[in-house]
Amino acid sequence: MTGGQLADVLEGRVADPDWLADAVDRVARDPDAVAALFPAAGRRCGRGPLPDEALGRDAGPDAAPDPVGWTVDDAARVLLLTALPLHGTALAGQVDALYRYGSADEKRAVLRALPLLDLGSAGVDILHDALRTNDTRLVAAAVGPYARHLDDRMWRQAVLKCVFMEIPLTAVADLDRRADGELGRMLGDLADERRAAGRTIPADAGILLALIGDLPPAGGDGTADRTDEREGKAG
Template sequence: MNPPPFYEILAAELPDTVWLDTALETVSRQPASIARLFPAAGRQCGRWALDRLPNWTVDDAARALLLTRLPAAAVVAELESLYRYGDGAEKRAVLRALPWLDAPADAVRALLLDALRTNDTRLVAAALGPAARHLPVAAWRQGVLKAVFMGLPLDGVADLDERADGELATMLAGLAEERHAAGRTMAGDATELLHRLSASKTERVS
């Protein structure tokens, strides 16, 4: 998967790229410097939404770009540290950058699983993005169910149509029953997914 043109997008948004250019060069030569530059990206670059990257912000893109400049040998150690000690926005940027980083699958999986254990909607949504291909199917299903429970839109779940299966349908049906018993409804996109999965299951049986 090719990364978005982060630098081009940021150059079109920022008044100037002096801080960003310096930070990128510094990280490529001194990987440990990312510990101070990564958190500073929001303050130095801004936090507004990007039109060219839906649901991304300027600091998301700047942080992802910084991570892509890390030497391969430094990626795993720096990723774990940045995620562990970062605030919510910093953790989200780490998760969003994962598809374009040369990190072992087990390291990626550990970060995604941690994010799915939180109640931070930003992290759960990010963990179900493109990097979620590293999640075991059972954990992925639980993540989708949690996203539905939290009211997150399912259009942000990568490969949903390809990975959704009968077991996920059973889990969604259970949640729908719980919601109905409590006098509540399930989100429209989740209900639509349940109907599609149920129809597909019926067709296979017949």
Template sequence: MTTLNELRAAVPAQGWLGEALERVAGDPGAIGRLFPAAGRRVGRDALADVPGWSADEAARVQLLAALPADRVAAEAEGLYRYGDAAEKRAVLKALPLLPIADEGVPLLQDAIRTNDTRLVAAALGPYARHLDDAAWRQAVLKCVFMGLPLSSVDSLDERADAELATMLRGLVEERQAAGRDMAPDALALLDRLKGL
């Protein structure tokens, strides 16, 4: 799992970000205006050293992590609620790196209800361990249905079970009946689940 320190190394707390982190630590409410500006301030390039992450996401995670611990869950909820798609994605990706328990689960559930592939994928990172099995299986099936690569699902093989295999087989049957293809990564997963 990507760590906060890797993100800090990739996007150091200098200049705008350094000042923003100090402000947020002293005045948590200031994050409301700083969080949306992160992409304009630090850029949005993919980070070479942290695969799957961009500069704005790394900055946004650091802003959340700079909050006093007792404010993290409430601010994350508000930033997600009023966030654009990139902000929502950053909050979702930040959840496993923040000092919270399962308070972020409603955000995952919201993201999984959307039809935005970027949000669904971001909801299935390491924090998805807090999702109950039924919700997690539905989300994985939704990934396959939407054409998302299963590589975006954290701990896929550890958690995939016989019930998920049954659901995937049902989708394969429907696709076959319609003369449509099934994604190779989903077929490969089914193959790995054969013994269950």
């Protein structure tokens, strides 16, 4: 999702659209203004959920409350960050400060904004911090598109944490592409532990395990055949 798409999604859903338009303009002219405007976005714009259809996601008729879902203040804060006229180290410093000193809602907005900002891999430490928490909102946001900057070991641990915390695996960006035999082994071990304790893993994790459980381990051969093997299992 781009800043322009977020602006479209927010149209008609912001409590004080004039405030948001002015805030975006102020941040574009004076990056330091974001420090005061970013926390105020929830109070001025509202905190209600954004409809899944507005975000291009189909929740389905039986969907449970989704920690992956965006809120109005999420989108407003991300819009403010995309307006920053900064790049590289200066942008990374501003974003890091907003995350470090922000509330949980503000931290989540920073995490959602990372893939839209000109940061390269400079925001990875923010992901690491979020993944150390037990806040489902932060963990779910941390495994979004910016998680492409996580190395394979950390990414697998992040997926496993989602399973532990029962965060829907739909939150995990690039899951089909990055899931490998090592993740399958880890999920299998977890499933065995749960089974021994008379418990099960979430249904979506069970489906993933069925698809990748026999894939080659990371670094092994057969990489080019993974898609065919998954399709064969799915069929």
